Structure formats: C-alpha cells, structure tokens
Amino acid sequence: MADHEHTHEHDHDDHEHEHPEELTEEEAERLVRKEIALSQIRQYGDPALRMKAEDVEAFDDELRTVTERMLSLMHDADGIGLAATQVGILRRFFVCSLDGEDRVLVNPVVTPRGDDTEVDAEGCLSLGPVRVPVERHTSVRIEAQDERGEPVALDLEGFPARVVQHELDHLNGTLMLDRTDAESRREALGLLRPRLVLTP
Numbered sequence: 794m795a796d797h798e799h800t801h802e803h804d805h806d807d808h809e810h811e812h813p814e815e816l817t818e819e820e821a822e823r824l825v826r827k828e829i830a831l832s833q834i835r836q837y838g839d840p841a842l843r844m845k846a847e848d849v850e851a852f853d854d855e856l857r858t859v860t861e862r863m864l865s866l867m868h869d870a871d872g873i874g875l876a877a878t879q880v881g882i883l884r885r886f887f888v889c890s891l892d893g894e895d896r897v898l899v900n901p902v903v904t905p906r907g908d909d910t911e912v913d914a915e916g917c918l919s920l921g922p923v924r925v926p927v928e929r930h931t932s933v934r935i936e937a938q939d940e941r942g943e944p945v946a947l948d949l950e951g952f953p954a955r956v957v958q959h960e961l962d963h964l965n966g967t968l969m970l971d972r973t974d975a976e977s978r979r980e981a982l983g984l985l986r987p988r989l990v991l992t993p
C-alpha cells in the first residue's frame with residue numbers, strides 16, 4: 794500500500810520537480826531510489842497481481858532474505874505495505890509498517906472485530922497515481938506467523954487495520970479497484986490506461 798499522505802505532500806511540491814537543481818543531493822537520491830524500487834514492483838496489468846497466493850510452508854533463509862528485500866523496497870518506494878504477489882511471488886506473506894514498526898506477516902488470517910466500517914482513500918504501489926475510496930473494517934485482529942515461523946497476533950484499529958486488509962487482498966488477487974465505487978473505478982482506469990485512449 795502506498796503512503797497517500799506522503800504522496801499528497803509530493804503533489805504540493807510538484808513545482809520543485811520542475812527545477813531539479815533546487816533539490817538537495819539527499820532529496821535527489823531519494824527520488825531515484827523510489828523510481829528504482831517502483832520499477833521492481835509489479836504494476837497494474839501484470840498477471841501476478843490477479844493470482845491467488847499459496848500458503849508458506851518453509852520458514853527458511855530464502856524467506857528471510859526476500860522479506861528483508863521487500864521491506865527495503867517498500868521504504869524506498871514510500872510505501873507502508875507490500876505483498877509477495879506484488880514482487881511476483883505467489884506465496885501468502887506481506888511486509889508492512891504498522892505504527893512505525895516493520896512487520897513481516899506470513900499466512901495471515903484477518904478477522905473483523907465488530908461491524909464498524911469506514912471509507913477512506915487508499916493508494917497502492919502497483920497502481921501508480923491512483924487513489925480511490927475503499928470501505929474497510931475499522932477494527933480487526935490479524936493472526937499470522939513472523940519470518941521465523943513464530944505466531945503473531947495483533948489487534949489493529951483505523952489505519953493499521955486498513956493496511957493489513959489491503960495487503961491481505963493482494964494475496965487473493967484482489968485490488969482496491971475491485972472494492973471502490975463505479976465512478977472512482979472508471980476514473981482510476983483512465984489514469985492507468987491513458988495510452989489506450991484514442992484521441993479523436
């Protein structure tokens with residue numbers, strides 16, 4: 794999931810991008826790292842994003858290497874969640890940042906706590922500039938394993954609850970476009986497929 798608040802700031806800073814000489818070296822490096830990270834994350838249209846992932850059975854060094862790499866990609870891309878399917882791995886795990894803490898959640902099961910839902914804008918590292926309103930459970934419990942196979946159970950509310958629901962969807966081949974209203978979806982598809990629109 795993309796950090797929409799960060800992206801929002803960038804929207805307001807667009808004038809700076811027109812004058813790259815005004816960027817500090819640190820800012821310039823950060824922007825390049827973001828581009829590189831995004832180029833390694835599957836983008837809308839990639840079939841892997843529509844596939845259902847299978848349970849993880851082996852908690853081995855490979856899993857730990859991949860999840861470390863995914864956390865780096867997620868941070869470089871200014872994201873707050875990244876699912877295995879988004880890097881072409883059809884296994885049930887994702888990484889995320891919950892209240893500032895990096896988490897690896899393997900074979901996750903999410904259960905709503907109560908019937909409350911709320912609608913808020915979401916972004917996604919696989920959907921470029923798209924932001925759409927999505928209704929999610931306000932409060933959930935997630936039960937999973939960490940990268941070493943140790944059980945993890947977290948009760949989450951608000952934004953962290955939204956993040957894990959978004960990432961769990963990825964493991965089932967579901968995108969936020971499938972959960973938004975028809976008009977927002979239409980607008981989003983317009984942003985995602987500008988080159989397919991024929992101009993009269």
Ligand SMILES: [Zn+2]
Nearest residue numbers: 794917918919
């Ligand atoms: Zn996403």
